[in-house]
Amino acid sequence: MTFYTFVKNLVYGALKPIYRFEVIGKENFPKEGGILLCTNHIDNLDPPVVGITAPRPVHFMAKAELFQVPVLGKIVPHLNAFPVKRGLSDREALRKGLAILKEGKVLGLFPEGTRSKTGELGEGLAGAGFFALRSQAQIIPCAIIGPYRPFRRLKVVYGKPVSLDGMRERKASAEEATELIMSEIRKLISEYR
Template identity: 55%
Template sequence: MSLYRIAKIIVSTLFYPLYRIKVVGKENIPTKGPVIICSNHISNLDPPVIGITSPRVIHFMAKEELFEKTFSRKLLTGIHAFPVRRGMADRNALRTGLKILKEGKVLGLFPEGTRSRTGKPGKPLAGVGFFALRSDAVVIPCAIKSSYKPFKRTIVTYGEPVEMNELRKQKASAQETADTIMKEIKNLLNLS
């Protein structure tokens, strides 16, 4: 059994009762082919929560500093995370992300690039638009509503795919595409 599978079982057993997780729209995630799951980012607990609520294995970007120590590097690599240098265009991370999508896998991204200090979604970075435009991936917006207080309800909503054909036809920029994706996440936050 893979480390990812073991981690998913352990985290699910702990998190589902502790945070009373409710999942909405899981059926919107395609069962095969490349997918980008784009979520708001309110806590360090977001990646494991998306990991346990998604029916598919997710590959997340994680800040490079987390890969410096041998133990955390092995753990993160074992759960399919890969490093990204923040604050600059990291070509290696971009290449890795595109390779994951080309192989028909799932890439998990937080469009803002960092946690929101206010809990409200901020301005997205262009990177998410780059991946959406440069791949054939289905883009699924995701909204997490949670205080992450024990026994308080956490709602994870997966929305319908973002319409990418129109954006490609209009020759939308990476930033315009990122803004469109973030708008869909905000809509889910208001509706879920």
């Protein structure tokens, strides 16, 4: 058993009784090939919740500051996370993300770049569109529908793959691709709230 699987099982066992999450749409998750998993961000628990409910291991782009926190900074890289410097064009993080997708793995992103203060879906940043257009990965929208309250149901909804073939052909902007992805997340929230 890998460290990732061990921690996934441990976290699942700890969180499931408290948040009673309901996972919808797992069948939409491709069994192989690169996947760009784009999720709304409403709580600090979003990364572990997505990590334990996704059918495949997820590699998260995480804020660089997390890697400086004592103890946590040593564990996070073993959970498939890699640092990104927010507010900058972090070329190393972009290269790492593209390499993960090219290797046929799952790259998890929160396109908003930060947690929503209101719980409502915010504006997406161009990064999601960049990865979507620069790779041949399948794009899976995901909606976490809360709030995170003990013993209340929390929904994690995996949508059907979003096709960007037309956008790739006409060389659409990263912003335009991100907006399409965000609109799919918005639809999931609206449908399952």
